[in-house]
Amino acid sequence: MAYVNYPLYETTVFEDFRIMVENVAEKYPNGIAFSYKNSPKDRDTVKVTYAETRDYIRHMGTELIHMGLRDKHVALIGESSYKWVCSYFCLMAVGAVVVPIDKDLPANEIAGIVNFSDCEYIIYSRHIEDKIREIKDNIKKVKKLICMSKAGIDGAVKLSDIVSRGRERYKNGDNSYYDYRIDRDRLATIVFTSGTTGKGKGVMLSQKNIVSDMTQGMYLFAITPKTMNVLPPHHTFGSTVNFVGHFSQGCEIYISSGLKYIAEEIKEQKPSHLVLVPLFVETLYKKMWQAAEKSGRAQTLRRMIKVSDFLRKLGIDLRRKLFKSVLEAYGGKLEMIICGGAYLNQDIIDTFESIGITILNGYGITECSPLISCNRNKFQKKGSVGVPILGSEIKIKDPDENGEGEICVKGPHVMLGYYKDPEATEAAFDDDGYFKTGDYGRLDEDGWLYITGRLKNIIVLSNGKNVYPEEIEAEISRVFGVSECVVYAGESKSQGGKEVIVAEIFPDFEALKEKGIHDAQEYFEEEIKKINSRMVSYKAVKKVKIREEEFLKNTSKKIMRFAIDKSIE
Numbered sequence: 001m002a003y004v005n006y007p008l009y010e011t012t013v014f015e016d017f018r019i020m021v022e023n024v025a026e027k028y029p030n031g032i033a034f035s036y037k038n039s040p041k042d043r044d045t046v047k048v049t050y051a052e053t054r055d056y057i058r059h060m061g062t063e064l065i066h067m068g069l070r071d072k073h074v075a076l077i078g079e080s081s082y083k084w085v086c087s088y089f090c091l092m093a094v095g096a097v098v099v100p101i102d103k104d105l106p107a108n109e110i111a112g113i114v115n116f117s118d119c120e121y122i123i124y125s126r127h128i129e130d131k132i133r134e135i136k137d138n139i140k141k142v143k144k145l146i147c148m149s150k151a152g153i154d155g156a157v158k159l160s161d162i163v164s165r166g167r168e169r170y171k172n173g174d175n176s177y178y179d180y181r182i183d184r185d186r187l188a189t190i191v192f193t194s195g196t197t198g199k200g201k202g203v204m205l206s207q208k209n210i211v212s213d214m215t216q217g218m219y220l221f222a223i224t225p226k227t228m229n230v231l232p233p234h235h236t237f238g239s240t241v242n243f244v245g246h247f248s249q250g251c252e253i254y255i256s257s258g259l260k261y262i263a264e265e266i267k268e269q270k271p272s273h274l275v276l277v278p279l280f281v282e283t284l285y286k287k288m289w290q291a292a293e294k295s296g297r298a299q300t301l302r303r304m305i306k307v308s309d310f311l312r313k314l315g316i317d318l319r320r321k322l323f324k325s326v327l328e329a330y331g332g333k334l335e336m337i338i339c340g341g342a343y344l345n346q347d348i349i350d351t352f353e354s355i356g357i358t359i360l361n362g363y364g365i366t367e368c369s370p371l372i373s374c375n376r377n378k379f380q381k382k383g384s385v386g387v388p389i390l391g392s393e394i395k396i397k398d399p400d401e402n403g404e405g406e407i408c409v410k411g412p413h414v415m416l417g418y419y420k421d422p423e424a425t426e427a428a429f430d431d432d433g434y435f436k437t438g439d440y441g442r443l444d445e446d447g448w449l450y451i452t453g454r455l456k457n458i459i460v461l462s463n464g465k466n467v468y469p470e471e472i473e474a475e476i477s478r479v480f481g482v483s484e485c486v487v488y489a490g491e492s493k494s495q496g497g498k499e500v501i502v503a504e505i506f507p508d509f510e511a512l513k514e515k516g517i518h519d520a521q522e523y524f525e526e527e528i529k530k531i532n533s534r535m536v537s538y539k540a541v542k543k544v545k546i547r548e549e550e551f552l553k554n555t556s557k558k559i560m561r562f563a564i565d566k567s568i569e
Helices: 017-027 050-067 082-093 107-116 126-138 159-171 207-217 236-247 259-269 278-295 298-313 324-330 346-355 422-427 469-476 509-514 520-533
Strands: 032-036 046-049 073-077 097-101 121-124 144-147 187-192 202-206 226-229 252-255 273-276 336-339 358-364 371-374 393-397 405-410 435-443 449-454 482-492 498-507 543-546
Touching: 017 050, 017 082, 017 207, 017 236, 032 050, 032 082, 046 050, 050 082, 050 159, 073 082, 073 107, 082 097, 082 236, 097 107, 107 126, 121 126, 126 144, 144 159, 187 207, 202 207, 207 236, 207 371, 226 236, 226 259, 226 273, 236 252, 236 273, 236 358, 259 324, 273 278, 278 298, 278 324, 278 336, 278 346, 278 509, 298 346, 346 358, 393 435, 449 469, 469 482, 469 498, 469 520, 498 509, 498 520, 509 520, 520 543
Parallel strands: 032 252, 073 097, 073 121, 097 187, 121 144, 226 252, 273 336, 336 358, 498 543
Antiparallel strands: 032 046, 187 202, 358 371, 393 405, 405 435, 435 449, 482 498
């Protein structure tokens, strides 16, 4: 395979979470591990070193062991914060089973997960205290509530008090935190998938799963000195890639104050790279062009991109100078974005590359801890989600004439199974022990992976042909004025329930208005006709549906397809 000759990057190898925390504290004791603001309005940024983080985790762990949390299932609920990350690392280090839960779920769903996953303790943020208070009487197995800040619920313990008591115990010779032997192969966390096609499952991961995913994955790409976390912590892309992967390499992680502060914080904090899902990248891309249009510099920007691309072919790279004013909107130091979680339009990747920001598109799934493949810093293939991480085997199940089939994965990063669901676990693996991802794709002759679509999203026509909606969505997303788009098979009432391919579009109404386009329906119908003319007939979109509101999304910012009303006139 051609990519084998591209050098591997340096990485830090570690066996478990406790060793990870110790190693990086020893290597970068005075390096900044985390930075954040106590309030979005604060001018000052709090900075915590790796040595300070190690001590905080060790002291917390010492007291949690004394409280009896070892081997217990512990729910961890809250927004991304220094205390959330330290709690996550600490619970792993003391041998508890961590159950990260989406803080934005309704209270009854949080209670359902807490009960189903047999949690006996809850560590929570004060921002969801009302939900905890609401479910308190319905979570009978829970013995103790631990609040990350001031506790307002009777009987709840303040996390800072736990850390203080643990510090005293450690000073007085309690070495229980270090004496414990961590079993890397046993259950360490239960992560509930956010499911875009229905109810999620409890994915069981071991420390070996997570650690191998990062130690083997981080060989493939070089991270820069500072990143900014904007991803939800309960999802593996945030907890594993953004937190474990970057913390273990000595990278400073600025923890964002929230979605509405991201643009302002990127300018202020000046991260050198970001870890994002496609929706965030698409938003950055649209805002860049909107700003160019409003300033009357859009045409100039397009010409500069063409000139820059031509110069680069001659070995002359002037991107940081030519696009300085554009890059200042991202803090001026941003040079890379690691992106995964869903499809990202190649045009967006190419445009960012043209102005000096490399996008490393990758592929992952919760059941694989999550990283499966990624592009390299200076070695990428258009349309591909990269090469498999080290130690990961990928095969294509039942490939068709184009080599496309279900993507199956085997390796130390693949889950233990689904919690309390042996039937689903058995169904998820083939006879050779490969995990069936449910995604369709192909491998090229060099072993690079390409995603075609999601198995559950495939439209099977009456003539037996398979249509991947993601392929059509990719084409439609290139049309000016498309904010979001979902393609599906809908039942036409006017045609007696006949199944037709529908493109449902949420337009960027403001952008259309600025262009003098006032009839979105007519405009997009004409644009879809152009797309249909370039595709085989059976893939033609027969109905265009305009919606006034954006699609419902889960907290991973993926559109929830199952929630779409697919009835049409």
